[in-house]
Amino acid sequence: MGRGMVALSPPPCLPACLSPSLRSLGMGHGAREMVLGTLGKATTLQIPPDLQDLTLRFGEAVWKRDTEDPQRKLVLLKYLDGNYTNYMQGRALFHRLNFSLEILNTSRQDGQLYEYIVSKGPEEKVWQIQLEVYEPVSDPSIQILSQVPANGSCTITLNCTAARGDSISYSWGSQDSSISQLCSHNGSLLHLSYPLQNTSIPCTCTASNPISTRVIVFNSSKCSYEQGGSAGLRREHLVLLVVLPIAAVIVLIGAFVATHLAMPMAGREQEQSPLAENNAVHTIYSQVQRVQKQKCPAAAEHPSCTTIYAAATGLPPDMALAPGTAPHAPRSPLTQPPAPQGHAPLSQSPDKEPMTVYASVMMPMA
Known part of the structure; x- marks a missing residue:
């Protein structure tokens, strides 16, 4: 020099x-x-x-x-x-x-x-x-990460942070000499344990860098699970918050898949059903019995007369079967007519055994 x-x-x-x-x-x-x-x-x-x-x-x-x-x-x-x-x-x-x-x-x-x-x-x-x-240090804040009472004491974890500032260092302490050792720590996290009967433990967090210093004081209060906030939830609460939504999502997905799988199957059944509206087929149960020749109407051309009792649904009742028409040929549906005058019902004829005809009639197109 x-x-x-x-x-x-x-x-x-x-x-x-x-x-x-x-x-x-x-x-x-x-x-x-x-x-x-x-x-x-x-x-x-x-x-x-x-x-x-x-x-x-x-x-x-x-x-x-x-x-x-x-x-x-x-x-x-x-x-x-x-x-x-x-x-x-x-x-x-x-x-x-x-x-x-x-x-x-x-x-x-x-x-x-x-x-x-x-x-x-x-x-x-x-x-x-x-x-x-x-950059100067901004005012710090203290967050309670966990707070659990156990064995007559309260165990708490605190986190001190500042939103702005360069090269920030954190330290914990207390102006109360009786608890200075309890609050003494270097770093942003402080793990603190104190008796439950102590309702106030003032610990001070100092956030500083080479050009500025900011201080904040934390006063402990009643120790409970709820004061931990979202970061201090109990394990049971975390299970409820995580498992229940997942189970609900699984149930909803299962219902959605089942619904979409059932819809195509129902459509195929409707296409294959023989009772579709435009192609409905009705079954007619008829009894045919030959009657005595002398009791047939005079207008009958054939030496024998056949009476058909037919039943069908949904069509006008004023249509009648032509005499001598084969029972298996398609014809217009009829309502059951009353028995001819002077003749006993077919079911009451003792000498002739009735014959049952099963015929299918297709509904006419609209």
Whole structure:
């Protein structure tokens, strides 16, 4: 280090908050300062007083920034004898009083290694600033994952999360020293067990990153199964919620398949049924008996007379069978006529055995 240079102690920083470029350089190989920027807010890059004196003395300095290309650097501002040229007009301000550079709206792309170089004759003095940009942590929330009373105590699992923020770390604790060990834990999940008679156990969750910190307090209440919410349901509840819908779906699918299989079979039966509406066939049961010759009407042409008692449904009753017509020939359906006057019914004739004729008559087309 040259004469007149003042070594500044860098602010404390965990190894995880160092960018790859800064870790490769190391704090003893040119990187002099770490600056933490807030996403969307202004960030000021300052130089130490000795470099301010050198700038006033020699009157020539420049601000530069690294790029993604290790062989290329971006010139941000040039200062010469009280005048300067700002190559980041509208995005950065140069303060001539202390030669600092203010980035107005810090973005993630601004997280680079910056250099302030003072020229003093044949030599240059370089001050390096590593800028790390973080999004602040939002207000965290606590979710009860499970809550089960057992053996006189309540076992509960809590999850602390923040919706926004970069490089967030979580820790649990309590301001009450009597239960600080009970709530002490590093990480977002806390497994807590306390006696059922303790109705209030205040545990504090802290969500933080290098630029912000948010705190939320959880106060335990009456321990029950229901307070676990959807994530803390009992096993019996989960079985009901999962198994019953599956069984209902299976029953519905079975009914649907059975219905669609029965419909084609019913259609085929209707096509094959002999009692279809347009092709209906009716069976006529007739009794035929020869009667005495002398009792036939005078108009009969044949020496014998045959009387047919026929029954059919659905057609006019005023149609009669012509005498002597064969009983098996198709003819119009008839209603049963009354017995001829002077003749006993066929069933009462003792000397002649009746003969039964089974005939089929097809319904006429409409």
